Amino acid sequence: MSGNELLTPGPDVATELSAPAPGSALQIPPGGTMQQVRGSYSTAVQVQQPRNINGVQTAVLAEARMAGETFYYGWGAGKNLIEGGSIGLAMAMARCWGNCAIETLPVQDTADAWIFTTAFVDLESGCTVSRQFRQSKRSVVYGKHDEERKDDMRFAIGQSKAARNVILSALPKWLKDQAIAHAKRGVREKIEKYINTNGLPGAIEVLMKALKKEGISEDQVLAKFEIASISGMGVDQLVVLRGDLMAIQEGQESVGNLFPDLEGEALSTELQAKLAKKRKAAAAEAPSAESQQQPTTEPEQSAAKGDDYDSQDEKEFRSNYYEAILGATTTKQVEGYRQRAEKAQKDEEISSDTLKAVMGYCADRIEAIKKKSGK
Structure with a gap:
């Protein structure tokens, strides 16, 4: 044949x-x-039941919304941060796609790695896609396990990643992207609900404690997002971290793959030194009368404008806070941002000018919330 x-x-x-x-x-x-x-x-x-692409999309997105952080994670740092789908997302997509098969071909066993070859077969269209994945026999496995158990875990991880890669390669990228977006939206809703009750600082504290239990330091988190302080994190960063935490806890990824190594400490120190240097330079030069009287035209210029205003890191801090405060729906949320900004200024992570700007955002947002609620 x-x-x-x-x-x-x-x-x-x-x-x-x-x-x-x-x-x-x-x-x-x-x-x-x-x-x-x-x-x-x-x-x-x-086939008895031909594929309905609209039905597939509806089913995948419904699962993604419920699955949340189990469907995605991110790796890399700063501008190089990349998000991808988990094995859970890949299997859900294949299941909803229907009329397909995932076949694992004989594994190549070399001295230092296993090489998995996995094929995705669309029985309805006849399309077949195959991919190889190399799983190192020396990859780090966390936990107190004997060497035989660690080898079993390495093999299982390689097998899962091979299946994930071929499924996500074969099925439509737009479907994967939509699924990740819906999964993140579900996680965002949970986080915002928690913040409404406990405030953003409380949400950050809980997540950082969970990350610490997995051996992830604060400096590694700072390096991942290229921020100078934990107080600079917002809901978007928390959503990414929830996915990372789940991937690590379920053994899909390692800490080393998702977070920078000890170089993160150097990066964080570099950012802190950069801010301190610019604050010192700003303090040495008093703002001119013209700059004090100049009218503000941008939202983030609601506070007095000083020389330190031109600091790129300070501008990013204000911009992030402005977006976060603008999205707050309760005065308690706004108060949480205000407290974090005060602490950041006290710890000399931001200048007094930036603190004034944030206070202005908070006052404006509280007034808007009260008007909307009729209080």
């Missing part, structure tokens, strides 16, 4: 199949069933 081998049939299995006409699907005799065909490609077959 053109290089294909039909496995030995059982009872009621079609053993004689006529070659399909060009452009038509392979037909199965009434009452018969199709067994697996092994070869370099798969012929499209007629």
Whole structure:
């Protein structure tokens, strides 16, 4: 059969199949069933329930909203931060896609790694995609396990990643991107609900404690987002960290893959020194009368404008706070941002000018919230 081998049939299995006409699907005799065909490609077959792409999309996005942080994680740092789908997302997409199979071919066992070759077969369209994944036998496995158990875990991780990679490669990228966005939206809603009750500082504290239990330092978190202080984190960063934490806890990824190593400490120190240097330079030069009287035109210029205002890091801090405060829906949330800004200024992480700007944002937002609620 053109290089294909039909496995030995059982009872009621079609053993004689006529070659399909060009452009038509392979037909199965009434009452018969199709067994697996092994070869370099798969012929499209007629299925009982053809795929409905709109139904697939609806099902995937519904699962993503409920699955939340189990469907994504991020790696890299700063502008190089990349988000990807988890094995949970990949399996959900394959399940909702339907009429497909994921096949693992014989594993290549080398001295220092296992090489997995996994194929995704779309039975309905006949499309077959294969990918290889190399899993190192020396990869770090956390936890108090003996070496044999660690090898089992390494092998299982490699097998999962091979399946994840081929599924996400074969299925539409737009579907994966939409699923990750919906998963993050569900997590954001949970975080915002928690913040409404406990404030943003409380949410950050809880998450940082959970990360610390997994061996992740504050400096590694700072390096991942290229920020100078934990107080500079917002909901967006918390959403990413929730996905990272879940991936690590479930053994899908390691701390080393998702967070920078000890270089994170140097990066954090560099950012802190940069801010301190610019604050010192600003303090040495008093703002001119013209700059004090100049009218403000941007939202982040609601406070008095000093020389320190031109600091790129200070501008980013104010911009992040402005967006976060603008999105606050309760005065308690706004108060949490105000307290964090005061602490950041006390710890000399931001200048007094930036603190004044944040106080202005907070006052404006509180007034807007009270007007909206009629209080």
